[in-house]
Amino acid sequence: MNTLLRKLKLMFGDAVLRRRVLFVLVALVIFRVLANIPIPAAAGQNLAGLLANDQALGFLNLLTGGGLSAVSIVMLGVGPYITASIIMQLMTMMSPKMKAMQHEEGEFGRRKMTQYSRLLAVPLALVQGYGLIAYLGKQGILVGLTPFEMLTNTLVVAAGSLLLMWIGELISEFGIGNGVSLIIFAGIVSSLPARAAELAYTFNVAQIPLYIGALAATFAVVAAVVFITEAERPVPVTYAKQARGGRTIGGTTQTYLPLRVNQAGVIPIIFALSILIFPTVLANALATMGNGTVQAIALSVQKILANSWVNGFLYFGLVFIFTYFYTAVTFDPDAISTNLQKNGAFIPGIRPGEQTSQYLAKILTRITLVGAVFLGTIAILPLIMQELTGVASLAIGGTALLIVVSVVLDLVKKVDAQLSMREY
Numbered sequence: 001m002n003t004l005l006r007k008l009k010l011m012f013g014d015a016v017l018r019r020r021v022l023f024v025l026v027a028l029v030i031f032r033v034l035a036n037i038p039i040p041a042a043a044g045q046n047l048a049g050l051l052a053n054d055q056a057l058g059f060l061n062l063l064t065g066g067g068l069s070a071v072s073i074v075m076l077g078v079g080p081y082i083t084a085s086i087i088m089q090l091m092t093m094m095s096p097k098m099k100a101m102q103h104e105e106g107e108f109g110r111r112k113m114t115q116y117s118r119l120l121a122v123p124l125a126l127v128q129g130y131g132l133i134a135y136l137g138k139q140g141i142l143v144g145l146t147p148f149e150m151l152t153n154t155l156v157v158a159a160g161s162l163l164l165m166w167i168g169e170l171i172s173e174f175g176i177g178n179g180v181s182l183i184i185f186a187g188i189v190s191s192l193p194a195r196a197a198e199l200a201y202t203f204n205v206a207q208i209p210l211y212i213g214a215l216a217a218t219f220a221v222v223a224a225v226v227f228i229t230e231a232e233r234p235v236p237v238t239y240a241k242q243a244r245g246g247r248t249i250g251g252t253t254q255t256y257l258p259l260r261v262n263q264a265g266v267i268p269i270i271f272a273l274s275i276l277i278f279p280t281v282l283a284n285a286l287a288t289m290g291n292g293t294v295q296a297i298a299l300s301v302q303k304i305l306a307n308s309w310v311n312g313f314l315y316f317g318l319v320f321i322f323t324y325f326y327t328a329v330t331f332d333p334d335a336i337s338t339n340l341q342k343n344g345a346f347i348p349g350i351r352p353g354e355q356t357s358q359y360l361a362k363i364l365t366r367i368t369l370v371g372a373v374f375l376g377t378i379a380i381l382p383l384i385m386q387e388l389t390g391v392a393s394l395a396i397g398g399t400a401l402l403i404v405v406s407v408v409l410d411l412v413k414k415v416d417a418q419l420s421m422r423e424y
Contacts, residue, residue: 017418024175027167028186034074035067041142041153060277062400066191073160078180080128081165082274084120089329128281129157135284177411185407188400225405228374231261233367239345262371264326266406272318280305312383316376323372333360
């Protein structure tokens with residue numbers, strides 16, 4: 001407790017850090033205000049009933065921080081931007097030119113990649129916005145929309161998503177932590193009072209064992225997520241003596257390179273949810289078209305994705321793939337090997353250069369397997385619990401818990417890093 005109070009005192013005592021924290025808080029308040037402004041066609045509608053029976057829309061509501069349930073101007077959340085970022089990251093892995101831009105052009109290259117992601121997010125927001133508006137119209141939520149009203153509401157929803165994208169980038173640049181993750185986190189946390197009230201209202205004495213089991217599972221999941229997030233594989237590194245001008249400078253120094261088991265953090269979960277939702281929204285849009293063949297295909301896709309076991313299988317697979325994918329994007333063994341060699345460092349028993357790179361890649365592949373399986377299992381565990389208990393909110397609630405814990409851990413680490421920089 002004393003350590004926590006000391007860190008809070010240091011955080012708010014430092015002017016720069018205080019400004020960053022306050023900036024994040026103000027940005028998140030603006031997001032919550034936007035999440036409660038309905039689109040022009042909403043007319044006071046609420047999607048509580050529809051969200052309870054549609055898992056894909058429930059997950060979308062989770063990513064939008066409740067923006068969908070209020071039929072708000074930010075009902076798409078940052079989903080289009082996340083999808084655009086995934087596409088651009090895939091491009092860097094497939095195109096040597098794009099990879100060189102990201103890794104070799106420094107800050108300029110990264111800014112160009114971000115700009116491309118922004119541009120790609122625009123058509124994605126329009127497509128997803130149209131699909132969602134069309135689906136809500138089909139479900140009787142938005143009734144009697146004229147073509148002009150469809151266009152207007154689609155543009156409003158797309159603009160809301162792009163506005164959230166901009167707010168997220170501002171948080172990343174001028175605040176602390178990942179802006180997109182914090183927006184999702186804020187939305188989840190803001191829904192907790194309503195969830196608590198709902199639980200109190202529907203409380204049933206006969207279900208006390210179920211409540212106790214859910215509470216125990218919650219603590220177990222939190223403990224497991226913290227353990228895996230903090231787990232790392234230390235790789236021993238030796239810094240050799242350096243000779244300059246005929247003199248030997250320094251001595252042999254032993255240290256280690258920490259390789260995290262879950263290098264990707266919560267990003268694979270967010271990526272997987274975004275990809276999982278996209279075909280559902282697209283199928284919803286195509287199902288309203290006049291072409292019979294297109295309608296038949298869209299309805300078939302809707303039927304397949306409505307199966308919770310199919311959803312669970314796809315969810316696990318996407319989380320698994322994105323864990324490896326994001327780890328490969330953020331951790332480059334070749335770059336680490338080159339930096340070690342430039343600084344006169346080596347791994348004992350491993351030759352510098354290509355052999356070091358291969359050794360690091362081999363270790364990373366093995367430990368990432370543990371992280372990917374764990375993350376995928378934790379992601380679908382609530383879905384399994386939902387099937388066993390029949391409680392629909394468990395699937396979404398479990399994913400929300402996973403995101404909240406991971407974001408909090410990441411935020412604490414970044415605040416600690418900022419405090420350490422200012423202490424020394």
